[in-house]
Amino acid sequence: xxxxxxxxxxxxxRILPVEERADAGGKRTIVPFGPQHxxxxxxxxxxxxxxDETVVEAIPRIGYVHRGLEQLAEKKDFxxxxxxxxxxxxxxxxxxxxxxxxxxxxxxxxxVPERAEFLRVxxxxxxxxQSHLLWLGLLADALxxxxxxxxxxxxxxxxxxxxxxxxxxxxxxxxxxxGGVRRDIDARQADTIYRVLAESEKEVRELLDVFSDDDxxxxxxxxxxxxxxxxxxxLGAVGPMARASGLATDVRTLGYSAYATVPVDIVTEREGDxxxxxxxxxxxxxxxxxxxxxxxxxxxxxxxIDQPVKGTPDGEHFVRLEQPRGEVFYYxxxxxxxxxxxxxxxxxxxxxxxxxxxxxxxxxxxxxxxLILTIDPCIxxxxx
Amino acid sequence: MSGSNRFLELENGDLLVAEADKLRKSGxxxxxxxxxxxxxxxxxLYSFVKGDDxxxxxxxxxxxxxxxxxxxxxxxxxxYENEMRDLHxxxxxxxxxxxxxxxxxxxxxxxxxxxREGGGERG
Numbered sequence: 001x002x003x004x005x006x007x008x009x010x011x012x013x014r015i016l017p018v019e020e021r022a023d024a025g026g027k028r029t030i031v032p033f034g035p036q037h038x039x040x041x042x043x044x045x046x047x048x049x050x051x052d053e054t055v056v057e058a059i060p061r062i063g064y065v066h067r068g069l070e071q072l073a074e075k076k077d078f079x080x081x082x083x084x085x086x087x088x089x090x091x092x093x094x095x096x097x098x099x100x101x102x103x104x105x106x107x108x109x110x111x112v113p114e115r116a117e118f119l120r121v122x123x124x125x126x127x128x129x130q131s132h133l134l135w136l137g138l139l140a141d142a143l144x145x146x147x148x149x150x151x152x153x154x155x156x157x158x159x160x161x162x163x164x165x166x167x168x169x170x171x172x173x174x175x176x177x178x179g180g181v182r183r184d185i186d187a188r189q190a191d192t193i194y195r196v197l198a199e200s201e202k203e204v205r206e207l208l209d210v211f212s213d214d215d216x217x218x219x220x221x222x223x224x225x226x227x228x229x230x231x232x233x234x235l236g237a238v239g240p241m242a243r244a245s246g247l248a249t250d251v252r253t254l255g256y257s258a259y260a261t262v263p264v265d266i267v268t269e270r271e272g273d274x275x276x277x278x279x280x281x282x283x284x285x286x287x288x289x290x291x292x293x294x295x296x297x298x299x300x301x302x303x304x305i306d307q308p309v310k311g312t313p314d315g316e317h318f319v320r321l322e323q324p325r326g327e328v329f330y331y332x333x334x335x336x337x338x339x340x341x342x343x344x345x346x347x348x349x350x351x352x353x354x355x356x357x358x359x360x361x362x363x364x365x366x367x368x369x370x371l372i373l374t375i376d377p378c379i380x381x382x383x384x
Numbered sequence: 385m386s387g388s389n390r391f392l393e394l395e396n397g398d399l400l401v402a403e404a405d406k407l408r409k410s411g412x413x414x415x416x417x418x419x420x421x422x423x424x425x426x427x428x429l430y431s432f433v434k435g436d437d438x439x440x441x442x443x444x445x446x447x448x449x450x451x452x453x454x455x456x457x458x459x460x461x462x463x464y465e466n467e468m469r470d471l472h473x474x475x476x477x478x479x480x481x482x483x484x485x486x487x488x489x490x491x492x493x494x495x496x497x498x499x500r501e502g503g504g505e506r507g
Contacts, residue, residue: 061486346416
């Protein structure tokens with residue numbers, strides 16, 4: 001890969017006056033994209049270098065909402081930090097808490113009760129459902145398909161209501177703790193979940209038909225932003241981004257938590273374009289429904305859901321989880337005290353940025369918003 | 385179960401590129417890179433995965449000491465290496481795609497830089 005320094009930008013990435021762009025022959029135009037943009041709920045800035053209407057280069061700039069949450073782990077008691085980890089992102093909040101807890105549990109040698117593992121996976125998969133439906137709504141909105149946007153978000157409400165029913169919260173519910181979970185799901189709540197999932201499944205299948213077959217959607221997304229399997233691998237793409245390019249990669253297949261008992265069927269598509277990424281996410285919702293039901297039916301009734309935490313973490317460990325946007329890394333290092341020496345999160349959005357920058361080359365300016373949206377960027381995660 | 389965790393300590397940063405090359409040839413992919421800030425030094429961790437195997441290369445470098453970028457082996461490492469420089473102030477040379485300190489728009493340069501003499505270690 002060659003250095004990306006491009007005509008039109010100074011060495012510090014700033015826009016040069018036109019008369020200084022001699023090496024570009026005056027053909028290039030720099031268009032700032034973001035940090036505030038209608039398709040971006042969160043701030044990220046791209047300087048797009050165009051020749052006519054075609055993007056030839058994109059230079060990212062992030063850090064607008066960097067909160068230093070990794071560093072905060074060095075000042076918070078390791079038990080309390082679960083609440084901070086959950087606030088890294090409001091969309092995959094539960095799985096951030098779960099990843100952090102898993103890293104600490106590995107260091108401390110804590111065995112999480114079996115029932116708690118099933119409950120964790122059920123809530124994790126329900127988080128995937130609400131995240132994908134939120135994203136589908138944003139995509140429909142960006143395409144100008146208002147009724148579809150409202151339908152996706154109405155369906156998402158079902159998932160949020162199930163969180164409310166089982167945890168008392170809808171977005172951030174602090175139900176995961178080191179050593180297990182705080183709340184159980186009783187038989188009556190489980191019956192409600194089965195009923196809601198069955199009703200939702202029919203509607204999600206209809207969504208798949210609409211997103212797959214509607215001419216206007218097809219025209220905007222088919223063949224746009226193609227990421228080949230080789231490029232996806234070489235650029236380190238993860239999650240639905242990689243799976244839409246035909247790479248059958250999913251950390252859940254490692255069998256962490258309850259996934260060893262409830263294995264996942266990996267969803268892949270082959271086209272690698274924006275439409276393929278959309279189809280992967282919709283089909284993953286259906287797979288999540290299946291996993292949730294299996295977890296609740298297999299969770300041993302009446303078993304404990306947590307175990308006491310004794311001592312402090314002394315050691316280091318990496319864990320990997322499959323979040324809605326892909327593989328996330330949690331690293332924790334303790335030295336026997338109540339404060340961690342280091343906590344690190346590598347989020348899927350950060351891992352997918354090189355693939356995004358690669359895909360942007362060669363697309364028309366008008367297609368940039370939809371293309372960026374189809375990586376399902378989560379800037380909160382990237383700016384932890 | 386979250387897969388195996390292996391840590392390989394490198395004596396100095398000069399060995400990093402050669403080790404990364406071996407891992408690339410054995411089919412490992414780069415999964416993340418991060419910094420643990422120490423007193424007047426950094427522990428730099430590059431993590432590679434292949435299936436459930438997770439191997440971490442760790443090298444300690446003094447504050448101000450430079451290491452060679454591994455982007456000649458793993459081109460997409462540029463994002464992690466730009467991040468390590470922008471947030472921690474680690475000196476990394478020959479990054480293939482070099483944003484020259486402009487990736488993160490933080491108010492202060494290298495806000496998580498190594499603790500200097502008298503400041504004590506972070507945490």
